[in-house]
Amino acid sequence: METVTVSDQKSKHVFDLMAEYGHEQLVQCYDKATGLKAIISIHSTVLGPSMGGTRMWNYANDEDAIVDALRLSRGMTYKSAIAGLNVGGGKAVLIGNTKTMKNEAYLRRFGKFIDSLHGKYVTACDVNITPYDLEYIYMETNFVTGLPETSGGSGSSSLITAYGTYMGIKAAAKKAYGSDHLKGKKVAVQGAGSVGMKLTEYLVKEGADVFITDIDEEKLKRASKELGAHVVGEPDIYDAPVDIYAPCALGATLNDDTISRLKCDIVAGAANNQLQDDQKHGDILMEKGILYAPDFLVNAGGIMAVAAEYFGEYKKEYLYQKAEKIYDICLHVLERAEAEKQNTQKIAMRMAEERITAMGNLRKTL
Ligand code: NAD
Numbered sequence: 001m002e003t004v005t006v007s008d009q010k011s012k013h014v015f016d017l018m019a020e021y022g023h024e025q026l027v028q029c030y031d032k033a034t035g036l037k038a039i040i041s042i043h044s045t046v047l048g049p050s051m052g053g054t055r056m057w058n059y060a061n062d063e064d065a066i067v068d069a070l071r072l073s074r075g076m077t078y079k080s081a082i083a084g085l086n087v088g089g090g091k092a093v094l095i096g097n098t099k100t101m102k103n104e105a106y107l108r109r110f111g112k113f114i115d116s117l118h119g120k121y122v123t124a125c126d127v128n129i130t131p132y133d134l135e136y137i138y139m140e141t142n143f144v145t146g147l148p149e150t151s152g153g154s155g156s157s158s159l160i161t162a163y164g165t166y167m168g169i170k171a172a173a174k175k176a177y178g179s180d181h182l183k184g185k186k187v188a189v190q191g192a193g194s195v196g197m198k199l200t201e202y203l204v205k206e207g208a209d210v211f212i213t214d215i216d217e218e219k220l221k222r223a224s225k226e227l228g229a230h231v232v233g234e235p236d237i238y239d240a241p242v243d244i245y246a247p248c249a250l251g252a253t254l255n256d257d258t259i260s261r262l263k264c265d266i267v268a269g270a271a272n273n274q275l276q277d278d279q280k281h282g283d284i285l286m287e288k289g290i291l292y293a294p295d296f297l298v299n300a301g302g303i304m305a306v307a308a309e310y311f312g313e314y315k316k317e318y319l320y321q322k323a324e325k326i327y328d329i330c331l332h333v334l335e336r337a338e339a340e341k342q343n344t345q346k347i348a349m350r351m352a353e354e355r356i357t358a359m360g361n362l363r364k365t366l
Helices: 014-021 062-082 104-115 131-138 158-177 194-205 217-227 234-239 278-287 301-310 316-340 344-363
Strands: 025-031 036-044 050-057 088-095 121-124 186-190 209-213 244-247
Touching: 014 062, 025 062, 025 104, 036 050, 036 062, 036 104, 050 062, 050 301, 062 088, 062 301, 062 344, 088 104, 088 121, 104 131, 121 131, 158 194, 158 244, 158 301, 158 316, 186 194, 194 209, 194 217, 209 217, 209 234, 278 344, 301 316, 316 344
Parallel strands: 050 088, 050 121, 186 209, 186 244
Antiparallel strands: 025 036, 036 088
């Protein structure tokens, strides 16, 4: 699950990229009446139906959208595999302006396209696609999950994602400090959004000292007033003298510029694709002695919730028990990485691949 920039990859031919990443299928959907331009990328169905959200974005060009879909769907395969789910990896992107194009007909047309894949791809929410948008898609296909609670779905996944992230942080603390108690630990949380706020609540409740940043002043005021977090300027978060850095806003915040500024022992947060380059920046963190809890494992609570909903197994208590397993898996990754002297992201990816191969072999026999 490399964090590649779109420009690095778009010069490559689509089939070359699919071969490099190991994709199964890429579907382009177009509808003149609604203006729908959709790309559905199915990376793997070895473990089960490919599952992953739909993202709507005004991409500069079609190539950027295709590369994004390919990259994101591959990430979903790894995330679900390491989380122990029986789902594969998929993702859809809708090319266009959310404000002017997204309406009932547009979303239902997209639903018809998803239905035509007969369950090979199951969609959910992502950037600019809400649980309420999914209700329209659901009118045309059953291959949808992450519906609003009012429609019998699991609703927003950010709460369970925050809980899983909290488990990942505790596992990393156990490995780094010999104890997973966070009382008195200084934690920098980047992003006071849905996940960052709930995570801060867990941390503060346990007695950690949270330093939080965001670009939205209102959210920071809330974090300070309601949770007692200390507010830090947006560019200063990397220099904060903390024990743990929890990226919960953007991707690629672990890069050549930022890693040298970090003073923490642990990086563990919910943001997707935190390492700008998996190999290079994973290695630099390791050399610097910073323990990195792989993002796609730490933030797997969301996919656990939507997968449970899809398979009719959604129960809140059961789900929190499941998300708790992120602790054990994370600790296992960190210990194996140490034993094999490899960066933790690489080991997590290898463990996901091993599960896919083993389960793929299992399917070959009765
Ligand atoms: P959100 O949009 O609610 O919150 C993101 C926050 O980051 C916003 O408050 C935004 O203002 C802030 N932000 C943006 N740029 C920033 C910057 N430069 N510095 C500091 N803050 C900045 O999103 P969320 O649902 O809380 O998700 C947070 C991260 O976790 C995202 O990267 C998301 O992809 C990832 N993630 C979320 C889920 C989920 O279930 N919500 C699941 C997996 C991964």
